[in-house]
Amino acid sequence: MTKRIRAKHKIDRRLGENIWGRPKSPLNRRESRPGQHGERRSGKLSDFGQQLKAKQKLKGYYGSISERQFRAAYDEASRLKGSTSELLIGLLERRLDALVYRAKFVPTVFAARQFVSHGHVTVNGKRVTIPSYRLRIGDVIEVTEKAKQLALVLEAIKSAERDVPDYVNADHNKMTAALTRIPALSDVPYPVQMEPNLVVEFYSR
The missing domain is CATH 1.10.1050.10 (Ribosomal protein S4/S9, N-terminal domain)
Incomplete structure (x- = not known):
């Protein structure tokens, strides 16, 4: 692991909580919380x-x-x-890593951070390696030529586990994406x- x-x-x-809604989360395998004390009733916060x-x-x-x-x-x-x-x-x-994840270029937000850090993404044609880079509406991100053939990317694009939200314009043929508007809380597809x-x-x- x-x-x-x-x-x-x-x-x-x-x-x-399974905050990413992932099928492999340990919380999916049981009704109680993991651990030897998982059956105990948790007190009110x-x-x-x-x-x-x-x-x-x-x-x-x-x-x-x-x-x-x-x-x-x-x-x-x-x-x-x-x-x-x-x-x-x-x-x-x-955030740049958030948009990479929303566009389904990678399977997880953790992978998105690493993907950006390793220089696999450009913003408006310039390579950016800062995951927290703040995007503006209309900025175009693109997966670099070398990274377009990575198994991680190809598998993420084909995955039916989640969809691209409507505030992200993603083109999986060109491997580009852009933020079309700033989303409200109700627009963001949080699993929880x-x-x-x-x-x-x-x-x-």
Whole structure:
């Protein structure tokens, strides 16, 4: 088992939810939580506990990005005019690794981060190796020629496990994709319920 697979399973187990909706999640194999104490009834979370879980779930979904990066996204969202929770989702979906994942060029958000870091993606014709790179509406990302034939990419494109959302214009023949608009929370195909409003409450305590 690779380090990335262990990381994904660890996040699922800790949060008690299959946050990516993956068929191979250990939580799919049993009704109770994993571990010898999984059958025990879990106590009701406090308000702080609910807020913390919501933050960890949203942060973990995007490849378990660092606390510094996640807090920076929240701080930026809080400075903008509008709903902070909706703006936070919009900023997270504008990450380069998030768009690579949404376009189905790779199977997981963890793979998307590594894919970008290894230089397999260009933005408007220029190679970008920063997964957190902030995209603008209309920016065109493209898989490099060398990476277009990778088994990882070809298998991800053919996978029926998930669809490309309507705010991403992906062309799997040319291996290009673009963000057509900033999505709202209701537009993002999260497999589990995300509660960015609780994330806002967590940071504004």
